[in-house]
Amino acid sequence: MNKRDGAVDELLRAVAGGPPRADARRNVERLVLAARAAVAEVGVEVTAHEIARRAGVGIGTFYRRVSSREALLEAVLGEVLGEAAELGGRALADPDPWRGLETFAAGYVRIRAESCGIRDAIGGACGPGLDRILGELRELTRRLVERAQEAGVVRSDVAWQDVPFLLAAVATGERTMGLRAGAEQWERNLRIVLDGLRAAGAASLPGEPPA
Amino acid sequence: MNKRDGAVDELLRAVAGGPPRADARRNVERLVLAARAAVAEVGVEVTAHEIARRAGVGIGTFYRRVSSREALLEAVLGEVLGEAAELGGRALADPDPWRGLETFAAGYVRIRAESCGIRDAIGGACGPGLDRILGELRELTRRLVERAQEAGVVRSDVAWQDVPFLLAAVATGERTMGLRAGAEQWERNLRIVLDGLRAAGAASLPGEPPA
Amino acid sequence: MNKRDGAVDELLRAVAGGPPRADARRNVERLVLAARAAVAEVGVEVTAHEIARRAGVGIGTFYRRVSSREALLEAVLGEVLGEAAELGGRALADPDPWRGLETFAAGYVRIRAESCGIRDAIGGACGPGLDRILGELRELTRRLVERAQEAGVVRSDVAWQDVPFLLAAVATGERTMGLRAGAEQWERNLRIVLDGLRAAGAASLPGEPPA
Amino acid sequence: MNKRDGAVDELLRAVAGGPPRADARRNVERLVLAARAAVAEVGVEVTAHEIARRAGVGIGTFYRRVSSREALLEAVLGEVLGEAAELGGRALADPDPWRGLETFAAGYVRIRAESCGIRDAIGGACGPGLDRILGELRELTRRLVERAQEAGVVRSDVAWQDVPFLLAAVATGERTMGLRAGAEQWERNLRIVLDGLRAAGAASLPGEPPA
DNA sequence: TATGAATGAGTTTTCATTCAT
DNA sequence: TATGAATGAAAACTCATTCAT
Numbered sequence: 041m042n043k044r045d046g047a048v049d050e051l052l053r054a055v056a057g058g059p060p061r062a063d064a065r066r067n068v069e070r071l072v073l074a075a076r077a078a079v080a081e082v083g084v085e086v087t088a089h090e091i092a093r094r095a096g097v098g099i100g101t102f103y104r105r106v107s108s109r110e111a112l113l114e115a116v117l118g119e120v121l122g123e124a125a126e127l128g129g130r131a132l133a134d135p136d137p138w139r140g141l142e143t144f145a146a147g148y149v150r151i152r153a154e155s156c157g158i159r160d161a162i163g164g165a166c167g168p169g170l171d172r173i174l175g176e177l178r179e180l181t182r183r184l185v186e187r188a189q190e191a192g193v194v195r196s197d198v199a200w201q202d203v204p205f206l207l208a209a210v211a212t213g214e215r216t217m218g219l220r221a222g223a224e225q226w227e228r229n230l231r232i233v234l235d236g237l238r239a240a241g242a243a244s245l246p247g248e249p250p251a
Numbered sequence: 252m253n254k255r256d257g258a259v260d261e262l263l264r265a266v267a268g269g270p271p272r273a274d275a276r277r278n279v280e281r282l283v284l285a286a287r288a289a290v291a292e293v294g295v296e297v298t299a300h301e302i303a304r305r306a307g308v309g310i311g312t313f314y315r316r317v318s319s320r321e322a323l324l325e326a327v328l329g330e331v332l333g334e335a336a337e338l339g340g341r342a343l344a345d346p347d348p349w350r351g352l353e354t355f356a357a358g359y360v361r362i363r364a365e366s367c368g369i370r371d372a373i374g375g376a377c378g379p380g381l382d383r384i385l386g387e388l389r390e391l392t393r394r395l396v397e398r399a400q401e402a403g404v405v406r407s408d409v410a411w412q413d414v415p416f417l418l419a420a421v422a423t424g425e426r427t428m429g430l431r432a433g434a435e436q437w438e439r440n441l442r443i444v445l446d447g448l449r450a451a452g453a454a455s456l457p458g459e460p461p462a
Numbered sequence: 463m464n465k466r467d468g469a470v471d472e473l474l475r476a477v478a479g480g481p482p483r484a485d486a487r488r489n490v491e492r493l494v495l496a497a498r499a500a501v502a503e504v505g506v507e508v509t510a511h512e513i514a515r516r517a518g519v520g521i522g523t524f525y526r527r528v529s530s531r532e533a534l535l536e537a538v539l540g541e542v543l544g545e546a547a548e549l550g551g552r553a554l555a556d557p558d559p560w561r562g563l564e565t566f567a568a569g570y571v572r573i574r575a576e577s578c579g580i581r582d583a584i585g586g587a588c589g590p591g592l593d594r595i596l597g598e599l600r601e602l603t604r605r606l607v608e609r610a611q612e613a614g615v616v617r618s619d620v621a622w623q624d625v626p627f628l629l630a631a632v633a634t635g636e637r638t639m640g641l642r643a644g645a646e647q648w649e650r651n652l653r654i655v656l657d658g659l660r661a662a663g664a665a666s667l668p669g670e671p672p673a
Numbered sequence: 674m675n676k677r678d679g680a681v682d683e684l685l686r687a688v689a690g691g692p693p694r695a696d697a698r699r700n701v702e703r704l705v706l707a708a709r710a711a712v713a714e715v716g717v718e719v720t721a722h723e724i725a726r727r728a729g730v731g732i733g734t735f736y737r738r739v740s741s742r743e744a745l746l747e748a749v750l751g752e753v754l755g756e757a758a759e760l761g762g763r764a765l766a767d768p769d770p771w772r773g774l775e776t777f778a779a780g781y782v783r784i785r786a787e788s789c790g791i792r793d794a795i796g797g798a799c800g801p802g803l804d805r806i807l808g809e810l811r812e813l814t815r816r817l818v819e820r821a822q823e824a825g826v827v828r829s830d831v832a833w834q835d836v837p838f839l840l841a842a843v844a845t846g847e848r849t850m851g852l853r854a855g856a857e858q859w860e861r862n863l864r865i866v867l868d869g870l871r872a873a874g875a876a877s878l879p880g881e882p883p884a
Numbered sequence: 885t886a887t888g889a890a891t892g893a894g895t896t897t898t899c900a901t902t903c904a905t
Numbered sequence: 906t907a908t909g910a911a912t913g914a915a916a917a918c919t920c921a922t923t924c925a926t
Contacts, residue, residue, distance in 0.1 A: 236447030669857025
């Protein structure tokens, strides 16, 4: 049972009392996978029936395993965040503080963009199931940013809490102001943001860092 | 009748032949106002009934005045964009190219944030009613950015088309990674982005600018 | 005020106390005319607004003059029936009993077909406003048929009350069984029916004539 | 599963992949039955809710089983036409050409009258689901009429395509010209029409037969 | 008086969720 | 247990009719 199964386990625990049967686990896995693909393809508004169909299970099984459509989406989110945390761990292992931050930023943005529809929900009013992974992710972000600041490659007026918001911002929608984004638009955005984060920055930031 | 009534007029024109009656105009205004507030509060998915209720009119009046829920949202968008364009004009009148861009950026982000729910739709598949105002806005953005580049205060590897995407990104959601944004979060984001846009930037941007 | 204004007068009487003003009468006439054209064009399901628009009056005037959409359709019906009765009178003046019946039949079918949508309602649950004209029409039919029977050109086992039903049927819909009717289909139908009515007929009719 | 279940099967096939469950089939049958009765009673304009109520199912089941109100009406039509075609087959098996035609005519009119509201739609712009059965019905009609003409018992100036229109005409409404039809009115009408179709007929028909 | 603005019940349809098979 | 049938509360939108201007 690797780290990324956390979301699946969460769901299984929520229902059963005894140890989950093998087929139950398989169905939950299928549902999470199908939901992720479906969200990526048609957006967060996918219907429960559509997800069940893609997972190859009946709608009855869907609700027996998942308790609600929203709970499943939360589980998908948990998976995505788990991947982001893994990535954060690897980034922290990079001896170069700036490169580590850069790597994490790029990966985080990409992962987030892939689960495009749910991104609005990320960090939103999530159930307690996501608290642990979110906490982990915050801790990783804090360490990556502070290490980079100590190394003098990130300006010191930035708080580590600013970074999640900045990264959340990078993956914009397909279109704005009547313009259509190319495939690399978010990479261009990220470059600007990272350049803005470098030590060079002069004026101090307004307001307080988020809590 | 000031410029910002454009959207209201648009809707009135779509239905009646003669000059619109006072009460009709009042109701359209109420509807646009209510829709804007409702979208800001509960998101683009507000129901027609809810908007009608907030505007204090019957559902029949809603559809008589507005033809469809989507048309009303488009009108709200038109209003928001109109305000942004006004702001852009004033920014271009500022003799300092950097300050002009900065002013526009801050205002644009604020205006956009106020109509938060529709922001995803901005620039999306809008009806022709918005084409004119979007074109105007693009032209303003182009002139503001190119003027700043000619003055050497914005890095030259940025395309003016990047700027709308960067600004669209700045006003992030309330929460991310379990953190809650303070009221000035978008201002902090904007500062970083603007610093990233300054001439100092070294590496050239990847990919192609959006069309 | 000729005979065909009966329907208009009916409506005027239903509302006003004193003698109807000239413009009131003009508006009712317009409404009946517009309703007739509208029904012929788009069917009985025309909306009140559409009729008002075609008549060039407001919807308020519509209801002030007409009391209800249904009442207006009934008035149209009254007009149509009035024309049919006029025709019946002329047919009775024809010295040839068979030719008289034939003329009436053809005209009645044509008139009925023109007000195609309301034909289902003809004779249906009409208000008392139509009773007089319907009675007149029945009397004319009776005399035409009985005169022809006395002259030996219509079989005697037919009751005059059968004829309205036979004629009502002749103007069929545009399509049936996947076939499309030509413009003269009802004339072909009528010819068959008239031939069936001729004295030649052998077997007596089943059941009782309608009351 | 007899022939008359064709319409039910059609609807079931449209939704499910595997073999339909017993309760699903029961509900479709109920819906088709209820729709048929409802149409006969209140006309084609019956609401989906009303049909569902009569069938004793929820509105959700209505749409799960039937896809749309119109599709259900088409299915009802299909059933009716199926019954007519069966009857036509039996009529063709009758060695007496005239009696065969007579039998078919009577049955067709009766069947049609039962689904009185949809009769306007018969042959109208139907979906492809009805094309086959309509074609079958046309072919039967053609053979019945031509056989009778060859036997010299139907006048030769009639085209077989006239017959569907004539039969469509026989089943008139309940009331016309203020008269109320007795139960056998359509039988009386049919007798006249059939007598008109007999070989005796003199004058040739006007216009062209329908295509 | 004529106008047309406002009304809201009613229509078709969708979809999250429950429950019988 | 897995299935998919059934449910019904909305949602968008229409239209006959009333009422303020």
